[in-house]
Each structure stands twice: as C-alpha cells, then as structure tokens.
Amino acid sequence: MTQPQPRTVLFDHDGGVDDLLSLMMLLSMPHITLAGVVVTPADCFLRPATSATLKILRFFERDDIEVSEGDLHGVNPFPRAWRAHAYAIDALPILNESTAPLPQPVAEPGHEFLARKLRAAESPVTVLMTGPVSNLAEALTREPALVEKIEEVVWMGGALQVGGNVRDYEHDGSAEWNAYWDPPAVYRLWQTDAPITLFPLDATDHVPVTTDFLLRLARQRRYPLSDLAGQCWALTVGTIPGYEYTYHMWDTLTTGYLGAPHCITFRQVRTEVIPSPPSAGRIKEVPSNGRLIRAADKVDVESFHAYVLELLKR
Numbered sequence: 001m002t003q004p005q006p007r008t009v010l011f012d013h014d015g016g017v018d019d020l021l022s023l024m025m026l027l028s029m030p031h032i033t034l035a036g037v038v039v040t041p042a043d044c045f046l047r048p049a050t051s052a053t054l055k056i057l058r059f060f061e062r063d064d065i066e067v068s069e070g071d072l073h074g075v076n077p078f079p080r081a082w083r084a085h086a087y088a089i090d091a092l093p094i095l096n097e098s099t100a101p102l103p104q105p106v107a108e109p110g111h112e113f114l115a116r117k118l119r120a121a122e123s124p125v126t127v128l129m130t131g132p133v134s135n136l137a138e139a140l141t142r143e144p145a146l147v148e149k150i151e152e153v154v155w156m157g158g159a160l161q162v163g164g165n166v167r168d169y170e171h172d173g174s175a176e177w178n179a180y181w182d183p184p185a186v187y188r189l190w191q192t193d194a195p196i197t198l199f200p201l202d203a204t205d206h207v208p209v210t211t212d213f214l215l216r217l218a219r220q221r222r223y224p225l226s227d228l229a230g231q232c233w234a235l236t237v238g239t240i241p242g243y244e245y246t247y248h249m250w251d252t253l254t255t256g257y258l259g260a261p262h263c264i265t266f267r268q269v270r271t272e273v274i275p276s277p278p279s280a281g282r283i284k285e286v287p288s289n290g291r292l293i294r295a296a297d298k299v300d301v302e303s304f305h306a307y308v309l310e311l312l313k314r
C-alpha cells in the first residue's frame with residue numbers, strides 16, 4: 001500500500017458522534033498535522049461538544065492544538081435529540097479519567113479562526129469539514145484571496161443521485177443535513193474556486209455502521225482507543241427509528257479518505273446548489289455549466305473497515 005500524502009489539516013466539525021470519532025482518527029494518522037479544530041453548533045449542543053473535543057485532545061496528549069467555537073447559525077436547526085449525543089460522549093469515563101485541567105477554546109469565533117490559520121499557512125492546507133460549511137464560506141466571503149491557501153476542501157455533504165436525509169416541514173427530502181442547515185453558505189462556497197472533494201450520501205450510503213464491524217472492534221478492545229471508539233458507536237445503535245437503515249460512517253469515511261484514499265473511487269461532477277425551499281440545500285447534478293467538483297462514489301468497504309480497525313489500535 002502506498003503512503004498517503006502528508007497534509008496539514010484544519011478540521012471543522014459539528015460535534016456528532018461521527019464527528020468526534022473523526023477527530024480521533026485524524027489524531028491517529030501519522031502523516032497528518034492538525035493545525036486547528038473548529039466546533040460548529042449544528043448537529044450538537046456547543047458546550048458538551050467543545051468539552052468532548054478538548055477531552056479527546058487531552059486523551060491524545062495534544063492540548064497544544066487550538067480549538068475554536070463557531071458563532072454562526074444556520075436557518076434549519078438539527079433535531080434536538082441528535083444534538084444531545086455530545087453530552088454522552090463528554091461523560092464517558094475513559095475521557096474523564098485524567099485530572100489534567102482542560103484548556104479554554106480560543107476567544108475568536110470559527111470563521112475568524114479559520115481565516116487566521118489560512119493567512120498564516122506557509123503552504124496550502126486541507127480544510128476538512130464534517131458539518132455545515134458556514135465558517136469557511138464566511139471566511140472566504142470576507143477575504144476571497146484566502147482561497148489560494150486551500151489545497152483541498154474535503155466535505156461530508158450533499159446527495160447527488162440518491163435521496164437526501166432531511167425529513168422536515170417545507171422540504172422535499174432531496175437534501176442532506178449538513179447542506180440543509182445553512183444552504184446559503186453552501187451556495188457561497190460553490191462560487192469560490194476552492195477545489196472541492198465532496199462525500200455525498202451516494203458514497204456514505206455504502207458504509208452503515210454494521211454489527212459485524214462493531215464486533216470486530218470489540219475484539220480489539222484492549223486498545224484504549226478502540227474501546228473509546230466502540231463506546232461512541234454504541235451510543236448510535238438504535239437511535240434511528242424508521243426511515244434510515246442505521247447510523248452511517250458519514251464523517252468517518254470522509255476523514256478516512258485522508259489516510260486511505262485507495263478505498264474510494266471518485267467522479268468529476270457538475271453541480272448546482274439550491275438555496276431555497278422546497279429543495280433548500282440540495283446539491284444537484286447538472287449536465288453542463290454547473291460548478292465542477294470531485295465527488296466520492298464507490299467504497300471498498302472491506303478495505304475501509306480494515307483501515308479503520310488498524311488505525312484504532314492504540
């Protein structure tokens with residue numbers, strides 16, 4: 001297996017179980033330099049999500065990594081039951097064993113933090129987003145030249161040729177939640193020249209969190225990180241009544257791409273963003289003239305699972 005390219009990463013997540021697992025994965029990748037973390041108050045309540053983020057950094061003895069809280073809010077709030085997941089992670093014993101005091105998040109809000117980090121970057125960096133894109137869109141709107149500092153935007157969002165996962169009033173079900181929270185932000189990001197690699201539901205639909213995967217993880221529970229990750233995923237089991245098959249590896253697939261790109265195939269797609277109801281937040285494939293992006297498509301699920309299980313052995 002060829003080594004993935006070394007990268008400096010700015011990570012903007014929104015505090016879901018999947019997002020916090022993504023943080024653990026990033027911190028475990030030897031070729032990744034994590035230059036900062038933003039917590040967006042979308043699929044989480046901000047206080048426990050920031051606290052859990054700081055505790056995960058402490059767990060990895062990486063208190064040197066700065067954390068910023070987003071202060072922008074989308075127009076379509078996430079379901080409150082989903083947002084509450086961060087409380088449970090923040091309360092896990094394994095994250096509360098240490099008595100080392102937690103640092104404070106930085107004083108500047110997420111979009112200013114991203115702008116400062118991009119400005120300071122000596123060479124272009126990767127911006128990984130596993131929640132809404134509000135902070136990056138705002139940073140680039142205020143200071144368009146910062147786009148030069150972005151090597152690649154890697155974002156979990158959208159649904160191209162498959163149905164969306166939003167079930168809400170005044171919506172037709174065509175959008176994915178990260179895009180639906182703040183559709184105008186997606187619209188603005190699409191007007192920039194940043195190279196976008198998108199992980200839409202088309203790709204993440206291939207990676208439900210299966211019982212088989214969780215059992216394999218359980219068998220390596222002697223590794224503290226595998227134990228922690230297994231407890232996080234266990235919180236998601238049985239939380240989705242009815243319409244979705246199960247919790248998916250939405251963000252963890254997107255993050256895993258940085259370490260195991262060979263597990264994923266891509267296609268170049270022309271797209272348009274629909275900013276208003278009833279399809280608000282839909283990222284639509286169009287035959288011509290649309291914004292060109294690279295979209296994840298198929299996943300070699302067995303190789304991806306093997307990669308994640310190996311990564312969590314520490």
Ligand code: AGV
Pocket residue numbers: 016017018019043082130131156165176177178239240244247250251
């Ligand atoms: O739409 C997927 C995004 C991902 O970033 N999030 C969850 C992942 O963090 C929203 C979401 C969709 N369905 C969910 C979600 C569910 N059943 N529970 C929690 N969040």
Ligand code: CA
Pocket residue numbers: 013014015016018019043130131251
């Ligand atoms: Ca997320």
